[in-house]
Amino acid sequence: MPGPRKWRHRHQRYFERWTAPRESILDLLSRTSKHMSAKEIYAILYRLSPGIGLTTIYRTLDLLVKMGLINKFTIGDGQSRYEFQHEDKKGHHHHVICSKCGKIIDYSDFLEDELELVHKTEKHLSQKYNFKVLGHNIEFYGLCEKCQ
Amino acid sequence: MPGPRKWRHRHQRYFERWTAPRESILDLLSRTSKHMSAKEIYAILYRLSPGIGLTTIYRTLDLLVKMGLINKFTIGDGQSRYEFQHEDKKGHHHHVICSKCGKIIDYSDFLEDELELVHKTEKHLSQKYNFKVLGHNIEFYGLCEKCQ
DNA sequence: ATATATGCAAAGGATTTGCACGGTT
């Protein structure tokens, strides 16, 4: 298998073989807007092809994160979550999280304002602290409509 | 013991007794700018008074979070971290985190810009999604000076 | 044929829970 389109022509390789589990995990994440944990991914893929192991899920997720195809983050419920990295909002992360039920709302407003602040701050941090900013994360938390 | 000053006159009580471990944990967090894990807190307090248990640390931290005296957050290294909630920047969270060594830099620049964005977004989210915003978290991550 | 990828089981690490003891009220 050739691997994800956007990676086919890169020089740096993170793997030797683009296998079925890798394809299915990336495919699953690319098709959902949910922010899934390793276990949730496992549960879904296990139905499609029992025999897949949770270990492979974890190892593949690590790989995809390294490749920059997905993002890993945490909402404080004790497990890591993963989301597809869409081309158009590359590196930009933001979430609205319900503290009670864990629901995550995606909002796409104020992207420009956020990005402006982000760029300003990134620039400043790199100058003042010589810190190389690689990414950022903006979260709002509180209670969703149902949980209030 | 009477409990932390700002809580003495509240009606809602989260505890019956303000004990030595509670005092020492809150005191420790209030005096440091570090973002400590339960284990780090335990290690320090154990020196002062061996006999203290890690369980108490966890339970007390939960209590202090509920009381709003400290904040709990995570930087993705698998353990939760806690910081004192200073009166003056109530509810405002932001961190710059080195992905390699885990160091956290505190910056206090752009607070106004951040707050403006935050307020704007909070207002919007509550209107559009009927989401009650209780807090937020802004993180930048990358490589610190030493780790680059 | 050889190196890579996978699955299973075990190990690891953080956090939570059950329970009996001890100190306050």
Add this chain to the structure above:
DNA sequence: AACCGTGCAAATCCTTTGCATATAT
């Protein structure tokens, strides 16, 4: 005396690691 808070040990939960097997090149 009754109850809350604590410490210890055990239990959980998520994630990583060791190792033998299966698979792609």
